[in-house]
Amino acid sequence: MNRSDLPRIIIFLIIAIIFPGNAGFAARETHYISDNSLKKYGVIFERETYSSHFIVIQGGKKFYFADGESVFVYNSRIYTLRSPPHVTPARIYLDADFVKNNLNVTRPSYKGDDPPPSDVNIPNKEKPSVALPETKNNYPDFIVIDPGHGGRDPGTLNKRYREKNITLATSRHLYKHLRKKFPQTRVYLTRHSDIFLNLEKRSDIANEIMRPGEMGIFISIHCNASFVSRVNGFEVFYLDSNPSNDEAREVSLRENGIADGPGYAKKLESVLINTQIQAESKMLARQINRSLLASMRGTTVGRGVRKADFSVLRGALMPSVLLEIGYLSNPREAAAMNQENYWQKISVGVENGIKAFVRNRPGME
Ligand SMILES: [Zn+2]
Numbered sequence: 001m002n003r004s005d006l007p008r009i010i011i012f013l014i015i016a017i018i019f020p021g022n023a024g025f026a027a028r029e030t031h032y033i034s035d036n037s038l039k040k041y042g043v044i045f046e047r048e049t050y051s052s053h054f055i056v057i058q059g060g061k062k063f064y065f066a067d068g069e070s071v072f073v074y075n076s077r078i079y080t081l082r083s084p085p086h087v088t089p090a091r092i093y094l095d096a097d098f099v100k101n102n103l104n105v106t107r108p109s110y111k112g113d114d115p116p117p118s119d120v121n122i123p124n125k126e127k128p129s130v131a132l133p134e135t136k137n138n139y140p141d142f143i144v145i146d147p148g149h150g151g152r153d154p155g156t157l158n159k160r161y162r163e164k165n166i167t168l169a170t171s172r173h174l175y176k177h178l179r180k181k182f183p184q185t186r187v188y189l190t191r192h193s194d195i196f197l198n199l200e201k202r203s204d205i206a207n208e209i210m211r212p213g214e215m216g217i218f219i220s221i222h223c224n225a226s227f228v229s230r231v232n233g234f235e236v237f238y239l240d241s242n243p244s245n246d247e248a249r250e251v252s253l254r255e256n257g258i259a260d261g262p263g264y265a266k267k268l269e270s271v272l273i274n275t276q277i278q279a280e281s282k283m284l285a286r287q288i289n290r291s292l293l294a295s296m297r298g299t300t301v302g303r304g305v306r307k308a309d310f311s312v313l314r315g316a317l318m319p320s321v322l323l324e325i326g327y328l329s330n331p332r333e334a335a336a337m338n339q340e341n342y343w344q345k346i347s348v349g350v351e352n353g354i355k356a357f358v359r360n361r362p363g364m365e
Pocket of ligand 1: 148149155156163221222223
């Protein structure tokens with residue numbers, strides 16, 4: 001130590017006194033706490049077999065994690081972590097900052113058999129505070145509208161119409177409508193023109209829009225097709241990796257189609273999909289279906305809420321639905337789907353469905 005170091009040391013000491021927990025933050029390493037040390041505080045870890053995902057539960061609060069991902073999901077909202085969790089076959093290690101801020105623990109100490117990835121020192125805090133925002137708006141923070149297909153992927157075809165054009169026209173109308181009806185919500189389109197977007201890119205766009213603590217909604221717009229030309233109606237799908245029947249599986253195969261690029265399966269594994277987002281997607285699908293039944297009355301029929309394994313819904317970290325607005329294989333319905341009147345009724349149904357979803361959505365406990 002020489003005299004010129006003195007001012008720096010004094011500043012360091014002042015900081016250390018003001019922020020005792022953060023002393024030495026300039027060269028701070030990540031501190032982790034193991035699942036084993038958290039057990040005695042009633043923290044439960046649920047691991048999914050064959051998956052990098054796990055759930056941390058304490059007193060009715062559920063936090064969703066994925067190995068190596070610097071985010072967690074709580075109450076359908078995404079939050080950033082300073083350091084990703086570290087998962088070994090035997091143990092799960094959580095960032096001590098997360099533990100300190102979000103779990104009700106007092107000075108956990110490491111008592112496990114495995115060496116931890118690093119120190120497990122955490123500053124003594126009398127009352128750990130929950131750092132999550134408690135705001136519950138009566139509108140979503142953002143809505144992403146995804147016009148299905150585009151560019152070299154035309155989607156379903158009939159003699160006169162292409163799915164990609166109808167989905168774009170409908171989505172543009174819906175976009176303008178929702179911007180008017182939800183002035184405080186940011187509304188986006190994944191594509192504005194006839195361009196090709198792979199499915200991964202679509203959910204990436206949605207996820208990039210999301211800021212920590214926000215609640216967003218993702219709606220993908222499609223048209224259905226059947227070998228039986230008189231079949232008509234709209235359907236609302238939500239993600240489920242075990243589709244309810246063969247028909248739903250067939251729809252998901254067609255919609256996933258050529259856009260399923262290489263490496264997609266791997267990407268899926270790294271993305272946090274969780275049961276809460278799925279449950280909320282189901283609620284959103286039901287509300288939109290109910291409102292569409294009202295707005296589409298006299299125009300077409302509702303064929304119900306269905307579950308399907310759509311790749312485009314898999315990557316989104318928010319409540320997501322896929323809307324099949326009608327059947328292109330039905331000549332009358334195909335012509336109707338090219339009318340602004342049809343887009344308007346779809347838009348009103350979606351608007352009211354989102355409003356009902358936000359109203360009835362369970363808040364923070
Ligand atoms: Zn489609």
